[in-house]
Amino acid sequence: METIADRKANATLEPPPYRKRSDLIAEEIKRWVVDQEKVPGERLPQEKQLMELFSASKGVVREALKSLEVQGLIQMSTGPGGGATLCEVPSGRALALLANYFYFKPFPAADLYELSKVVEPALAARAVGSLTEEQLAELEETVRTCGQPAENLETIRQQRMAEVRFHEIIAEACPNIFMSFTGKFLNILFYDYISFNKIPEFLPSQEEFRQLNYAAHKKILKGLKDKDQKAVQADMKNHLEELEKFVKELDLSIEKKLLYL
Numbered sequence: 001m002e003t004i005a006d007r008k009a010n011a012t013l014e015p016p017p018y019r020k021r022s023d024l025i026a027e028e029i030k031r032w033v034v035d036q037e038k039v040p041g042e043r044l045p046q047e048k049q050l051m052e053l054f055s056a057s058k059g060v061v062r063e064a065l066k067s068l069e070v071q072g073l074i075q076m077s078t079g080p081g082g083g084a085t086l087c088e089v090p091s092g093r094a095l096a097l098l099a100n101y102f103y104f105k106p107f108p109a110a111d112l113y114e115l116s117k118v119v120e121p122a123l124a125a126r127a128v129g130s131l132t133e134e135q136l137a138e139l140e141e142t143v144r145t146c147g148q149p150a151e152n153l154e155t156i157r158q159q160r161m162a163e164v165r166f167h168e169i170i171a172e173a174c175p176n177i178f179m180s181f182t183g184k185f186l187n188i189l190f191y192d193y194i195s196f197n198k199i200p201e202f203l204p205s206q207e208e209f210r211q212l213n214y215a216a217h218k219k220i221l222k223g224l225k226d227k228d229q230k231a232v233q234a235d236m237k238n239h240l241e242e243l244e245k246f247v248k249e250l251d252l253s254i255e256k257k258l259l260y261l
Helices: 004-011 021-035 047-053 058-070 091-100 109-127 133-145 153-173 177-193 200-226 229-258
Strands: 074-077 083-086
Touching: 021 058, 047 058, 058 074, 058 083, 091 177, 109 153, 109 177, 109 200, 109 229, 133 153, 133 200, 153 177, 153 200, 200 229
Parallel strands: none
Antiparallel strands: 074 083
């Protein structure tokens, strides 16, 4: 039986956040899909059936379906025989939506490297033995791309993309789906964060950054080819620690330089 004290305590609790009826129906549809063991490519019931199944109006069901379509879980088709078909969400779409969370949330490089130093060395070690010949060849190509000093800003951009792609390939090869997804997400954030072509005066730093990545990637690639998990994990950890130090120093130098521009 509820006491006065309980009632007072409950009164201080925040009310649950408001959720639209259509959002609740969308969640119900997802649960129904799991319960029914549906798979990508299968069709959802027609609109009228969904209205009956979830005791919802036509407008609410349509809004719920639109929400699921935006999430990438279904594809809608019109005309006779049209409706909703279940889809497997592409990783690129999921990663892009997740990255949007940080769009208005600036973060220090230290936070990103703190997580990366935990995830990427273990991820790289798990990828050992799982890389295909095509992936190893692409890794070699990314290393070659960064093998010579850049002559212009476009070459710098290509080298930065190749450096990020090196880490992406390793993440893609990792057989642990959660580590792989996290690695891919980190690469998106790194690519967005590390942009050294804003101020041409800092081109010498670009060259130092290229050399740092080139030497480390060559070493990591050798370990991957030799299938040496311990070496790959240690080399990746050292690589990220060096990058963290470099980026922190560069940020500081840019801040000091900008004081006198």
